[in-house]
Amino acid sequence: MYQSPIHVIGIGSLGKLFAHSLRKCHPELPITLLFHRQSLVDDWDKAGRCIEVVRDGKSDRQSGFNYEYVQQGRGEIRNLICATKTYGTVDAIRPLKERLGPSSTVLFVQNGIGTIDEVTSQVFSQPSSRPNFLAGIVNHGVYATSPFSCVFASPYNVVIGSVSSSTSESPKSKVANTNPLALWLSDCPNLSTELVSPEKLLHIQLMKLSVNAVINPLSAIFDVLNGEVFRRTPIRAIVRPLIAEISAVIEAMLRLKCLHADSIVAGTFAPKNLENYVSEVGAKAAKNSSSMRQDMRAGRRTEIDYINAYIVKQGRNFGIECPLNETLVRLVKEKRLVTDSQVSGVFGI
Numbered sequence: 001m002y003q004s005p006i007h008v009i010g011i012g013s014l015g016k017l018f019a020h021s022l023r024k025c026h027p028e029l030p031i032t033l034l035f036h037r038q039s040l041v042d043d044w045d046k047a048g049r050c051i052e053v054v055r056d057g058k059s060d061r062q063s064g065f066n067y068e069y070v071q072q073g074r075g076e077i078r079n080l081i082c083a084t085k086t087y088g089t090v091d092a093i094r095p096l097k098e099r100l101g102p103s104s105t106v107l108f109v110q111n112g113i114g115t116i117d118e119v120t121s122q123v124f125s126q127p128s129s130r131p132n133f134l135a136g137i138v139n140h141g142v143y144a145t146s147p148f149s150c151v152f153a154s155p156y157n158v159v160i161g162s163v164s165s166s167t168s169e170s171p172k173s174k175v176a177n178t179n180p181l182a183l184w185l186s187d188c189p190n191l192s193t194e195l196v197s198p199e200k201l202l203h204i205q206l207m208k209l210s211v212n213a214v215i216n217p218l219s220a221i222f223d224v225l226n227g228e229v230f231r232r233t234p235i236r237a238i239v240r241p242l243i244a245e246i247s248a249v250i251e252a253m254l255r256l257k258c259l260h261a262d263s264i265v266a267g268t269f270a271p272k273n274l275e276n277y278v279s280e281v282g283a284k285a286a287k288n289s290s291s292m293r294q295d296m297r298a299g300r301r302t303e304i305d306y307i308n309a310y311i312v313k314q315g316r317n318f319g320i321e322c323p324l325n326e327t328l329v330r331l332v333k334e335k336r337l338v339t340d341s342q343v344s345g346v347f348g349i
């Protein structure tokens, strides 16, 4: 029944959730976990070769996975879920290049935008060698408690669609709802997956990018929970001009893309509407500590290159200056904390 097994690379919080959800819903589906470190083989044995997901305090352990050490793996990969952090994507996909081809599908489940362009140009520069690319926008909240256990802390939904990189032609598969990987995922009750057209996917990706470009860096440099970004007057003062930059860049991108995608709803990315949307999400996730704040606090690399730096880069293509985004990129990269009284000096507002 299942002719095309699934491989998962990036067995972190989301990788575990996706593998566990697929196993639970499709007990017969062959699922292979791809380990990039030899130590994961020992961790896997210690975990009893199970993935544990804890939801509402209840633990559920799923077994029956295959695993491969990436360097030793052989054979075609038909379906791949890539759940690495954005900045680790090219390094994760490159060793799999010879195993992926035009009849493979790769689903990227990541925040931000830009990884598919990098994978296209740095790994699959020949269009004839390129797999189908899907992107998943994940609105769930999951965190890992050990190498093969995680807590499904805030369930919401996943949106999946076909995507084309800006350096390639239009998506090979116009709709995700004929793709087996997308269909298997959409069967999983835990994931609440919606399959959408490439146009709608882009629209939702840009909405999520806007949210992440405001809440993530501001919560990180001021070291506050999400809700404080919209409550604290000095931080709020940055939100409006920051959104004006984001809006100008996204509208320029859409004007270009709308030649091909006229279903994108006009006006959604106008500054006022975008501000309302971003603050609504901020209110819903007010008590969350953003992923960027957590990364910065832990001294880890952040995903700023795929969020605000992406906006700065796109802005340059359209001749749009983005000084606030540039400042945020710099501060986050320097892991610099800012106090309320430093706002006017640092941001010039």
Ligand SMILES: NC(=O)C1=CN([C@@H]2O[C@H](COP(=O)(O)OP(=O)(O)OC[C@H]3O[C@@H](n4cnc5c(N)ncnc54)[C@H](OP(=O)(O)O)[C@@H]3O)[C@@H](O)[C@H]2O)C=CC1
Binding pocket: 009, 010, 011, 012, 013, 014, 015, 035, 036, 037, 083, 084, 085, 086, 088, 091, 092, 109, 110, 111, 138, 139, 140, 141, 142, 143, 144, 291, 303
């Ligand atoms: N967690 C969440 O709730 C959500 C996350 N996201 C996004 O999803 C993406 C993944 O996030 P998350 O699961 O939290 O991240 P994690 O850091 O938990 O997982 C990433 C995993 O990728 C592994 N990895 C790193 N380099 C490679 C490589 N070269 N080959 C294979 N695996 C590699 C890491 O292993 P190692 O331990 O060696 O670093 C780690 O296990 C991010 O873009 C994030 O923003 C989006 C929405 C919600």
Ligand SMILES: CC(C)(CO)C(=O)C(=O)O
Binding pocket: 111, 211, 212, 215, 216, 226, 281, 285, 288, 289, 290, 291, 292
């Ligand atoms: C929506 C938000 C800001 C929730 O915390 C998020 O996606 C993140 O932290 O990366």
